[in-house]
Amino acid sequence: MLIFRGTPLYLAKITITLRKSILDPQGKAIHHALESLQMNSVQEVRIGKHIEMKIDAPNKEEAVLVTETACKKLLANPVMEDYTFSVEKISEGFGI
Amino acid sequence: MRFEICAETLDPQPFDFAQDKSEIRNQKSTMSHTKQKFGVVVFPGSNCDHDAFYVLKNIFNQDTKFLWHKDSSLEGVDVVILPGGFSYGDYLRCGAIARFSPIMKEVISFARDGGIVIGICNGFQILCESGLLPGALLMNEGLTFVCRYVNLRVENSNTRFTSECNRGDVLQIPIAHGEGNYFADKVTIETLERNNQILFRYCSSDGTVTPDSNPNGSINNIAGIMNEYGNVMGVMPHPERAADPVLGRTDGQKIFRSVINSLMVNENLKNNILVERS
Numbered sequence: 001m002l003i004f005r006g007t008p009l010y011l012a013k014i015t016i017t018l019r020k021s022i023l024d025p026q027g028k029a030i031h032h033a034l035e036s037l038q039m040n041s042v043q044e045v046r047i048g049k050h051i052e053m054k055i056d057a058p059n060k061e062e063a064v065l066v067t068e069t070a071c072k073k074l075l076a077n078p079v080m081e082d083y084t085f086s087v088e089k090i091s092e093g094f095g096i
Numbered sequence: 097m098r099f100e101i102c103a104e105t106l107d108p109q110p111f112d113f114a115q116d117k118s119e120i121r122n123q124k125s126t127m128s129h130t131k132q133k134f135g136v137v138v139f140p141g142s143n144c145d146h147d148a149f150y151v152l153k154n155i156f157n158q159d160t161k162f163l164w165h166k167d168s169s170l171e172g173v174d175v176v177i178l179p180g181g182f183s184y185g186d187y188l189r190c191g192a193i194a195r196f197s198p199i200m201k202e203v204i205s206f207a208r209d210g211g212i213v214i215g216i217c218n219g220f221q222i223l224c225e226s227g228l229l230p231g232a233l234l235m236n237e238g239l240t241f242v243c244r245y246v247n248l249r250v251e252n253s254n255t256r257f258t259s260e261c262n263r264g265d266v267l268q269i270p271i272a273h274g275e276g277n278y279f280a281d282k283v284t285i286e287t288l289e290r291n292n293q294i295l296f297r298y299c300s301s302d303g304t305v306t307p308d309s310n311p312n313g314s315i316n317n318i319a320g321i322m323n324e325y326g327n328v329m330g331v332m333p334h335p336e337r338a339a340d341p342v343l344g345r346t347d348g349q350k351i352f353r354s355v356i357n358s359l360m361v362n363e364n365l366k367n368n369i370l371v372e373r374s
Binding site: 018022025026074 | 189224231234236238279281
């Protein structure tokens with residue numbers, strides 16, 4: 001399907017994890033399960049969330065700003081979570 | 097997630113229904129002339145809204161109404177209750193999406209102006225997400241949903257939410273949550289402790305705060321807190337589930353009665369001031 005857009009489309013990939021200082025009981029339970037599979041080289045497991053967003057933006061800086069704002073306002077809770085993200089262009093814009 | 101239903105009751109005792117009902121009748125008769133307005137917010141996924149409504153309306157004979165999450169008016173209520181449940185399916189984080197519903201804008205400004213707001217279970221999570229209370233509620237340390245009676249020690253009885261209790265009283269009130277593990281950074285916890293903002297802690301039946309009596313791993317066994325101005329309270333346990341004598345235990349009544357009494361005191365003060373002025 002051909003999509004005509006005025007601005008490029010960016011893909012933001014966001015990873016949200018519990019802050020390092022917080023015990024992650026889910027990660028711990030999975031770590032135990034891996035140990036029971038004899039995967040003893042695994043030292044630590046931490047669980048997080050992966051969120052992808054497609055963003056219309058004139059440039060990458062703008063797309064990064066939108067992602068940052070979304071993380072701060074809604075996607076992550078700074079009291080208990082850290083977030084990291086990457087932003088890449090997935091399609092060029094076509095002039096309207 | 098595994099759901100663990102624990103039917104055990106703590107310290108089972110024969111319950112005197114007749115005595116308790118007469119107590120409620122007395123309560124009703126003394127309160128009938130000064131009804132307070134309670135608003136119970138209904139989010140998609142709230143499931144304790146009717147319990148809270150029933151207790152306030154039928155047990156305490158208060159003027160109670162539901163407030164729809166899409167509305168942008170609190171319709172002049174004196175107290176807002178954010179009920180338990182799974183607002184917006186607990187998507188993203190418990191309370192994270194409810195916090196941005198239209199009614200919450202009003203609830204936040206109501207609370208900032210000193211209005212009384214009570215968050216129960218999911219309501220507590222929403223209050224933390226909206227910044228009206230500090231901290232956050234993490235997944236239970238044991239990873240299971242826990243539904244059973246717990247013992248709560250009253251830590252501060254000098255508040256509008258606990259004035260009907262004595263400090264050190266042990267209340268038996270049920271919990272039902274998967275994410276009730278209260279967390280805040282060290283400085284915040286120290287501030288809460290210093291300001292006596294911690295209202296309830298999980299404890300053993302004799303009132304001792306022990307790790308064994310903590311159902312979810314919360315810091316310092318915290319079960320309920322209030323904000324620094326004393327007008328916003330969040331609790332993980334469900335006082336509305338321990339308020340109708342038919343259900344066996346009525347310790348939750350003390351919390352609602354405290355709030356109603358504090359409003360009556362306010363009203364009397366207001367009337368006295370008006371009389372003095374006229």
